Amino acid sequence: MTTRLLVNPAAGGGRAHRLEPWVTARLRSAFGDVDVVRTTSFQHAEQALAELAACDGEGDRVVVMGGDGMVHLGLNHLAGTRIRLGIVPSGTGNDFASSVGLPSRVDEAIKRIVADQVTPIDLAEVTGNVYGGHCWVGCVVSTGYDAIVNRRTNHMTTKFGPLSYGWVALSALADFSPKHYRISVDGQYRELDAMLIAIGNGGHFGGGMRVCPTASVVDGLLDITIIHAVSRRTLLGYLPLLYAGKLSRMDFVETLRAQRVDVDGDDMFAMADGEEIGDVPLTVVARPGAVNLVGLA
Template sequence: MVEPSGILTLVVNPAAGAGTARRLAAPVAGRLSAQLPGTAVRTVLTDSLAHADAVMREVVDQALAEPDRGPHSLVTMGGDGMSHLGLNAAAGTPVRLGVVPAGTGNDFCRGVRLPRRMGEAVDAISSWRVGEIDLAVASGSLRHPGGVGRTDRRWLGSVLSTGYDARVNRRTNSARLRLGPLSYAWGALAELARFSPLHYSITLDGQHRDLDAMLVAVGNAGWIGGGMRICPRADVHDGMLDITIIRPVSRKVLLAALATVYTGAFARLPFVETLRARTVRIDGEGLFAMADGEEFGDLPLTVSCRPRALHLLGAR
């Protein structure tokens, strides 16, 4: 292997994994330094979502301003929220993104086939192997990734969800009791008790439809909720978005279907429709969107695929 050079910045959410990220940040940085001789490795422990977002954007700005200092790499250590901030900072730039998973869900790593164990993730980053993957970009009146203010464009790596799954996601995020991987399942049961079908207006590559549905999900990588394959055929190398529509069914039928989402087998059920498109516009009265486990904003919004938008360290 050719000895690498350049700058690598490890941005850590110390609270991730109930404090595991704080405890292991120094060993992870040390291992990266040992395996990447000639690369300047620095570590930043963040204290808020806004701080993490600002640090990552500063890393990218520095890389663009100093291209002669060698390759710049941004490595996040935390959960899906940290990787989401990282891809929003690095998308469309030469900066390579690496992910050291330290959260409970790690759906982004699942979807792009990155290791979900810390040691294996460090080894994958240290291989200096870089792959280019597709991302999705949403446009509309959206919350800023850093949590402060608004933006008209925001990148996502996994899934943008609206309807039942979005409401479950919001409930899970706001829950005081954290149950780890079971949190999403608990939220799904709690939300189901009062849920009814919603009316949508969607346009896929110019083809318009009005419909009632339990949910409409738009996938780039396809995973939500700590291992649920809501868009099971999603591929981050095909230049397409995968859309899953669950048409109106009873609460009992929907509950039974949830058990099969973890394997992706639910996509074969008669009330589930799977489609593909390059651009999707979604609207619906009183509806909102979640993506990569984060609040995105109210509908309407448009989601488009951007092929090869991210340079991903350790990609297979």
């Protein structure tokens, strides 16, 4: 059995770099030898994870330390393997950790990882017109208004932590118009205009916005939130409810559950777990027990 700690030193404005020696010491105390990889780029992290996934040793574990980007890479390379995935949330948003109920405090996260309790959890598998033709998603597949906000946030030159998404969400409304969707939910086809359609394996995105507040990663289903076409003023007034997970109570919001969702539409692209994954059309399918996560209570 091997243990590898994969660290993005820049995560959380350097927080991961500062905490890495302490985390390494705790892991070595529990598991013996720990191979530490400090990633220097997205490509470096991908290469390290691909090498581990190719070995696929029974009982091997990978601990990723960083934000949602690192978690997204871990999920995509370790899905379908026997390798155990541990997460030390140390980014600015940590939406995946919040969605599945992992501790936000690093010391508590390490206690869970050391306990080494494994839970197979669901992932959303996305295929179609996405980069590489395929990807795994832990939290939310976004299209429409939410995807635009996410992309603009990623390209900000100056960021304000989790508040960045909220600030961009306000500014992006100025020139946004509802999108025309063509969707199929478990084979039921419909066309509609909507501000967004979010498809959740987990419930959080955008640094704490609970767009699919009842989503579970162990129920074998996707949660779908449709915000129907409303005025910009109306959406602006209710945006704070996203953080509280209460927006679904509004009469212009529709919630569904399904195993498969096909999404197409006019002039839209897709984001997932904070990363741009490609354009529509795409298909999202719930895949039960896709990855072995360590640390759920």
